Amino acid sequence: MAVTLPEPVRVSPLIKTCRWTALGLGIWWGTKRYAALKAEEDEIRAYNAKMKPIWDAEKAAKAAASNREQMIYLAKESGTPIPEGF
Amino acid sequence: LNRKMALNLIAKAPGNLIRFTQPRLATFGRYAKVELTPPMPNELGQVIKSSAKLLQSTLTFKWATCTVGEAAVNAIIVAEIAGWFFIGECIGKGSVVGYQV
Numbered sequence: 001m002a003v004t005l006p007e008p009v010r011v012s013p014l015i016k017t018c019r020w021t022a023l024g025l026g027i028w029w030g031t032k033r034y035a036a037l038k039a040e041e042d043e044i045r046a047y048n049a050k051m052k053p054i055w056d057a058e059k060a061a062k063a064a065a066s067n068r069e070q071m072i073y074l075a076k077e078s079g080t081p082i083p084e085g086f
Numbered sequence: 087l088n089r090k091m092a093l094n095l096i097a098k099a100p101g102n103l104i105r106f107t108q109p110r111l112a113t114f115g116r117y118a119k120v121e122l123t124p125p126m127p128n129e130l131g132q133v134i135k136s137s138a139k140l141l142q143s144t145l146t147f148k149w150a151t152c153t154v155g156e157a158a159v160n161a162i163i164v165a166e167i168a169g170w171f172f173i174g175e176c177i178g179k180g181s182v183v184g185y186q187v
Contacts, residue, residue, distance in 0.1 A: 005113065008116065008117045008119075008120035008121050009120070009121055010120060010121075011120075011121050011122075012132075012136060013125045013129035013130070013132045013133045013136070014132070014133050014136040014137055014140075015163060015167070016122075016123070016124060016125045016129070017124075017125045017130075017133050018167045019166070019167055019170045020124045020125070020170075022167045022168070022170040022171040022174065023170045023171070023173065023174040024174065025171060025174065026170065026171040026172060026173060026174020026175040026176075026177070026178060027174040027175070027177050027178040028174075028178065029171075029174070029175055029178060030174065030175035030176065030177060030178020030179035030180075031178040031179070032178075033175075033178075033179065033185065034178065034179040034180065034185055034187075037185050037187050038185075038187045040187075041187035042187075
């Protein structure tokens with residue numbers, strides 16, 4: 001490498017303070033937003049976990065009802081007798 | 087023979103890495119010590135003076151008389167400082183792209 005590199009620039013102290021304060025502010029802002037968003041997401045996750053059994057039960061009940069209606073319809077169309085209490 | 091070459095490469099890797107990075111790290115350190123260091127306490131007087139000068143120039147509308155070249159340089163400096171803020175935010179949130187909640 002025969003290239004001569006230039007001399008380092010003397011950066012103004014105002015710019016240096018602005019840079020490092022911006023870095024510090026960024027780190028603080030990042031941690032603050034992360035904490036807030038994590039709290040929200042944890043709430044949503046907890047709510048979903050709580051409701052999952054209820055929703056699963058509702059879906060299963062609806063599926064069983066529609067299944068029953070379809071079987072009755074098929075039985076009527078195909079002429080098979082429907083057992084008692086179905 | 088390929089196996090021998092591969093083993094030789096792996097064995098020499100740390101030495102080659104050091105030999106490659108050390109001069110470059112040295113030049114980086116040379117520039118960083120002058121350009122990147124945080125402001126020392128003895129420079130704070132200059133900081134206050136420069137910020138007072140900036141404030142004065144905004145109030146007296148002297149900033150409208152600067153050349154477009156100067157304005158462009160200042161715009162790039164502001165963009166660089168904004169970049170440092172975003173790097174800090176990435177460090178704070180612990181991820182590069184998004185908040186991994």
